[in-house]
Amino acid sequence: MKILVCISKAPDTTAKIAFTDGDTKFDENGVQFIVNPYDEWYALVRGLELKEANGGTVTVLNVGGADSDPIIRKALAIGADDAVRIDAETTDALYVAKQIANYAKEQGYDIVLSGKETIDYNGSQVGGMVAELMDVPYISLASKLELNGNTATLEREIEGGVEVLEVNTPFVLSAAKGMAEARIPNMRGIMAARSKPLTVVPASEATTSTTIKGFTLPPAKSGCRYVDADNVEELIDLLHNEAKAI
């Protein structure tokens, strides 16, 4: 099994969200970056489990600049065999997907795992685009993946239920909760990661389809209206008559 796991760089979940350059750029000042949680906890770990059970290799792939290298090393420390970084600026999901698909087609992977969504852009787009560009099935929001030879059984969320389906490799999926349990890298993994190959390849020619014009912060809540714990009926009354929520 040749497995490819797409990992993106995301601001730490507790990072302060602020913008610079006239509210057109995310303010990275003092922000810690992590592997996007869905990519690390679910896609990567399930990829590693499949390799451990069936043999093969797990490659992690990031589209980004040199500032991605620390999070790529983290993925190597968790257990990926090698890493590829496609050297490009990432502003558009379709552009990123074209980079990933071009590379994956050239290398011939059996399974491409992506995460449910990035926690900064919240697109839920790249995996599906990669699948279309590779002309293979896409299993979105998969919460289970079992492998038997070249046939995979998956569960995914659809409107109205959870679907159990079968598909042959190659395919692309996006990993959601349930797929695996997060792993913490150990000392040996961290040491080993330093000498694992991280190949940087140039970006392929591709067009973009969207441009970010600017960011805004949501209006601050006007403040919390406190109700006395001895006066619960007043809360219900406010929810009914003022907020019209019940």
Add this chain to the structure above:
Amino acid sequence: MSVLIYADSTKGALTKNAFEAANYGAQLAKAAGTDAIAVVAGSASGLEELGNYGISKVLHVSDASLDNFDPQKVAHVVAAAASEIGADTIIFAHDYTGKAVAPRLSAKLDAGLVSGAVALPNGNVVKKAVFSGKAFAEIEITTATKIISVLPNSVDKVETGGSASVETFSVELPSTGITVKEIKKESTELSLTEADIVVSAGRGLKGPENWGMIEDLAKALGAATACSRPVADIGWRPHHEHVGQTGLAIRPNLYIAAGISGAIQHLAGVNGSKVIVVINTDPEAPFFKAADYGIVGDAFEVIPKMVEAVKKLKGI
């Protein structure tokens, strides 16, 4: 030039999100002085009803092989419909279906996609939530064909009255590699993303045996129940109730949180709620900063009183 809306259906009926997407597309078409046409895939009835939300015509691809959801086939159907009517804008709901189909279509047509739109576009610029609801981005689509998926429960519906004409539309479907084995129903989770009211509790409840009052309150309000992540991780509550950054993102009209501190990762999944009520013993709990109404108090005393007050209000 026209606007095409993919109207999703399950088990033979259009979904709530389908009507929202249709109405978004119709409002957009009206502003542009063009028609809003919907495409429906698989056996479904009641399609004329889309007329009440501004759709003039429905193209119905009733092929029964579409009854099992297959995003590759649906993307093919929508692409064929878009080419048939010469659509320059294609609308989806940003739900499970939209997340599976819209990106495929975007790559197929080389058309820019903004997913999770929270407002009607301003020209080619679409507003969407980013950083898990902590900010919004204005994104311009620079391609000739544009795809937008609309975040459920974020744009108000306008009923126009009227009935849509329904035409059969045939599309030759590609064969794809997916074989559906079974559809399992997990009703709690699904009702959670669609519920108008959600009652949620966290580690402050001390143990799974104390959830009876949360369920009572949910029942009295006709609400779904949710929980914080540690509560699902320890196994006090089922995993599908976990909301937040790494669980489900929900946007109910009313979110009631008892014994939840309001960590930023929890807020990321619930900050789109219209009204937030927080019950916590600690006046310094961060959740109060995101709340509209708050009670500093013991959930074990407050929740049963809320159940009584709701029952009294509703006469049950």
